[in-house]
Amino acid sequence: MDWGLKNRLSRIIKPSTGKAVMLAVDHGYFLGPTGGLEDPRKTITPLLPYADSLMLTRGVLRQCVDAGSPIPIVLRVSGGNSILEEELSNEDMTVSMEDAIRLNVSAVTLSIYVGGAHQHKSLINLGKLVDEGQKYGIPVLAVTAVGKEMTRDERYLSLSCRIAAEIGAHFVKTYYCEGFDKLVKKCPIPVVIAGGKKVSEMDALELSYRAISDGAVGVDMGRNIFQSDAPVAMIRAVRAVVHEGYSAKRAYELYTAIKNDKKNKKTNGRMTKAVAAPDFD
Numbered sequence: 001m002d003w004g005l006k007n008r009l010s011r012i013i014k015p016s017t018g019k020a021v022m023l024a025v026d027h028g029y030f031l032g033p034t035g036g037l038e039d040p041r042k043t044i045t046p047l048l049p050y051a052d053s054l055m056l057t058r059g060v061l062r063q064c065v066d067a068g069s070p071i072p073i074v075l076r077v078s079g080g081n082s083i084l085e086e087e088l089s090n091e092d093m094t095v096s097m098e099d100a101i102r103l104n105v106s107a108v109t110l111s112i113y114v115g116g117a118h119q120h121k122s123l124i125n126l127g128k129l130v131d132e133g134q135k136y137g138i139p140v141l142a143v144t145a146v147g148k149e150m151t152r153d154e155r156y157l158s159l160s161c162r163i164a165a166e167i168g169a170h171f172v173k174t175y176y177c178e179g180f181d182k183l184v185k186k187c188p189i190p191v192v193i194a195g196g197k198k199v200s201e202m203d204a205l206e207l208s209y210r211a212i213s214d215g216a217v218g219v220d221m222g223r224n225i226f227q228s229d230a231p232v233a234m235i236r237a238v239r240a241v242v243h244e245g246y247s248a249k250r251a252y253e254l255y256t257a258i259k260n261d262k263k264n265k266k267t268n269g270r271m272t273k274a275v276a277a278p279d280f281d
């Protein structure tokens with residue numbers, strides 16, 4: 001791997017632990033004002049000190065993150081669809097590599113739709129993005145998007161992750177599933193998990209713990225952090241699981257302690273209640 005590419009990847013997957021806490025706030029690229037992200041700057045700002053990297057679109061990056069921020073950026077470069085469309089797989093590239101470089105990103109990311117109506121286009125786009133990434137030393141994160149009718153089992157997710165790796169993605173984001181350890185063993189690139197729909201804090205921490213125990217290098221979590229009652233407490237608890245090997249129970253105790261700590265109450269980062277906004281999966 002070229003030095004520049006390796007250096008950028010090490011901003012996301014921390015060499016000190018070999019793990020990554022990525023904060024995903026790119027949901028608006030097809031969901032619009034997702035619950036908890038109505039005002040992205042307000043939601044993101046208090047969480048930045050606890051995230052290793054931030055996954056988002058260029059619009060939110062330019063408008064809602066200070067250019068002086070040291071947070072490494074994983075830029076979403078695919079889109080072109082919305083939740084109003086039944087078939088979500090019809091995505092194309094929405095950002096050039098030139099603009100990604102101008103934004104000084106640490107990685108670029110796009111979704112692939114294995115088995116979806118537009119599988120071919122998404123996989124060819126991944127190949128083109130990897131070619132560009134190799135040229136300029138920018139790592140590519142493939143997101144294995146799951147069509148409405150796909151089963152999220154080990155067989156399907158292993159297929160998607162392996163195809164992403166074969167085409168040349170440098171790391172892959174997928175969902176946790178039963179038998180996740182087998183998926184990781186069959187995937188020659190680092191795997192991070194999405195958090196998925198909001199569940200209880202304990203369940204989200206259990207999910208993170210299991211994923212790490214099964215070989216994931218980290219989480220790329222969105223709703224289970226920013227839709228939490230106490231987002232700062234939650235990201236700090238997730239961090240403890242990912243980087244410090246906390247059990248889910250111990251991390252939940254940390255979450256509760258930070259949430260209930262008077263000093264932290266004002267800065268827990270809860271800015272908006274998750275409202276009935278469009279959601280997916």
Ligand code: 5RP
Binds near residue numbers: 024111145222223
């Ligand atoms: C959508 C994405 C999102 O970033 C991701 O899935 C959101 O994370 P979470 O599921 O934890 O809210 O890549 O395709």
